[in-house]
Amino acid sequence: MLAMNYRGPYRVRADHKPDPVIEHPGDAIVRVTRSCICGSDLHLYHGMVPDTRVGHTFGHEFIGEVVDIGSDVHKLKVGDRVLVPFNLFCGSCFFCQRELYGNCHNTNAQATAVGGIYGYSHTAGGYDGGQAELVRVPMADVGPMIIPDDIHDEDAVLMTDALPTGYQAAEMGDIQEGDTVVVFGAGPVGIFAAKSAWLMGAGRVIVVDEVEYRLEFVQRYAQCEVVNFRSVNDMAEHIKKMTDGLGADVCIDAVGGDAAGSIAQTLTGRLMKLQAGSSIVLHWCINSVRKGGNVSIIGVYGPTFNAVPIGNALNKGLTMRMNQASVRRHLPRLIEHIRAGRINPKGIITHRVPLEEVADAYHIFSSKLDNCIKTVLIPPSAREVKAVQSSAPQ
């Protein structure tokens, strides 16, 4: 099969690899029809996640069709069209029993802090991901969801991660009616967090980024205010000015360790790897939120440590919530929102690229070229099926 192949920081290519096989009776093999490049894939692409091995296939946002099942799979059958949440989870462990599907204890032998994630290094379990023609999907009865007929493929693929992650970011902010919510990061997750903040009754939504075309996009798509941090002298001071000197009620970090905005943080976090990425956005969140406010962290950081003003968080009495998205439990509600026309996930897709051109797709997304917001990869086998369907007699 054809699959994305990691060769080192900033180097990927499409290569042929052996097809995945059933390794556990609960496994299924899924033929991918659409996969995405996620902002968090860039942490891998930039070489920031420890134990990212050469030859690894990234991709934790994918949908497809079931082509094989193990002997212990009873809820799925060959031919089912499924969306696969980015986190692998068993449904049975202490954490899954509490709906913490992003914190499963049974799918990652190599670490305890993080559960299994498709195509996200061996630190997240060592599973190849969905930027390929075929994927091994463990616990197939538990994780994947059959896509309802009225849900478009491109909406479905964004429900595997970006949309529920953005929604959960807003949810963890515990937004109350009329709250001022500041979302740092105008990538796909930040865009969906801004959109979700309105669903939860925010009074103002302000999105902060440095990329002008992304700010223009989110302003239009999420009907929010925007701030380019390059145009302000001091982020916390600016947010305070915008909020009558008090600070925002809720700040959301939708960037993580790849953040720009501070020379010191970029040097120590991104270039020298002396901390687990640049934590400037978390710094801004803590200092921009009001006393007693909420900080929600959904941006990804590495596993070591970061320099953040935790003393200010204490002195201000902040509540900080964070987690990997528990995708599966958000899906029914998000489908309702899509059906009601409250949110149009596929509206953020700007690039549809053949899997063969994965190197350019990564570079475009990473370097923010060609006004890129979200990239979907289409494997050759999915294109062939579509071509056959469209040429079939009516």
Next chain:
Amino acid sequence: MEANREHRHDHDHGNDHAHGHVHQHPLQGDFKDVPRRPGREQLAHIEGWGADLDRKDRPGVPMERTPPRFIHQHEGKLPQQPQNVEVLTSTERGNAITPIFGTVQPPSGLSGMLRRMAFKWSENDLRHWLILLAADRINVVEGVGEDLARGKVPNVLAEMGIKSEWQYNRAGLVKKAVIAGAVVGTVAYLLRRRER
């Protein structure tokens, strides 16, 4: 209130004192002490506004809830995946193998030796992560070696997406090439000068 506006302060403003100038601060009392909140009618144009205002409509509130919803739970003990390749395991779970695990890219070569060494320490220990990062960098060199051994010369520029850089950021690419050329040229010149 007017009396308050007369407020002055006497801390040091450097040269201000020399000129007899006393800097006037804005007054804290001039700021709102309650945040302004737009009314519902002002937000009516926002698509879907308030659809999940009620916490009962937020599927992740509270963050932990049991019994779990929306999944088909496996009945009985999870079957154990047979282990046919080397899988490194965390000391924080007593090096136990999980019922389900990934099997791709098992450790190999020098990077593999380093990875095995890293797993002697827990995730709580910085050495674990630093050794893994070092192994990752060595693995990149091993990857080039593997390509060459298979008769494939890796097209590094293509792997880095030079085609799209040329297409969408031609000026930037030229600039990077000029800078890289200048750096390489300078180093070559200095080395040659040193040899003489």
